[in-house]
């Protein structure tokens with residue numbers, strides 16, 4: 001058989017044309033990217049509105065993935081590549097497990113499915129119902145959020161419950177903001193490109209102002225509930241706001257280095273918000289010293305949300 005790595009093009013859900021790393025075999029082109037430095041292959045599938053994973057490879061006859069039903073796959077494939085690049089270029093991390101595991105994404109999962117998730121082995125994206133969400137791979141911050149769940153699961157492995165769970169959620173939001181900023185699209189919001197397509201300007205969450213979307217930004221307002229694994233998507237507002245203060249103080253790059261070190265070297269499965277403060281302080285001390293402005297920024301940011 002005749003086969004080779006190829007470079008194609010595709011149109012994402014926002015209508016822009018992007019360059020895609022594809023693979024050609026017997027005259028068919030696949031969303032199968034073998035270009036990454038450490039063999040982390042990126043492969044993208046469609047569930048065709050079903051729920052069996054990973055589903056079928058997304059293919060094209062002429063290496064130009066521009067039809068509307070390919071847009072969600074183009075986004076998932078392209079944004080997974082950008083997120084791989086961030087972790088490899090900035091932190092030397094080779095794929096989500098630092099062991100070059102393939103990045104597998106499936107789009108068109110389920111019917112009108114308003115959800116995106118990492119299922120322990122791959123990323124999965126619904127199409128949304130067109131009112132609450134448009135196809136959920138259509139936003140780099142969502143893809144980076146999901147892939148960061150995989151990074152967390154293979155490092156701190158924060159339990160998805162109560163404070164460790166809210167921290168798990170916050171780490172995904174933090175690196176989603178950083179990956180978007182690294183790609184020239186900085187904002188403090190999450191999911192703004194795919195949330196309520198009929199309502200411009202809103203988002204799923206805001207790190208600058210968690211209260212905008214019914215999240216607390218201080219320990220005094222910690223939300224005790226049994227829903228949503230103890231409110232992991234609500235209480236993440238508290239560590240999210242601490243990150244907002246810290247990054248405003250010392251910038252996203254230094255914050256990203258401190259957060260990456262805390263996530264991969266100090267946090268463990270039961271770490272709570274107080275443990276996060278200590279892990280981030282230790283990381284800031286390791287990187288910049290105990291009397292550094294970076295250390296002080298972490299202390300101030302966590303104090304401002306009522307921790308420490």
Ligand SMILES: Cc1cccc(C(=O)O)c1OC(=O)C1CC1
Pocket residue numbers: 114115116117118141142145146169190191204
């Ligand atoms: C849309 C959605 C629903 C339920 C869980 C998640 C989840 O991955 O926690 C989810 O995705 C996000 O939060 C991404 C950031 C927008």
Ligand SMILES: [Zn+2]
Pocket residue numbers: 145149169172
């Ligand atoms: Zn999440």
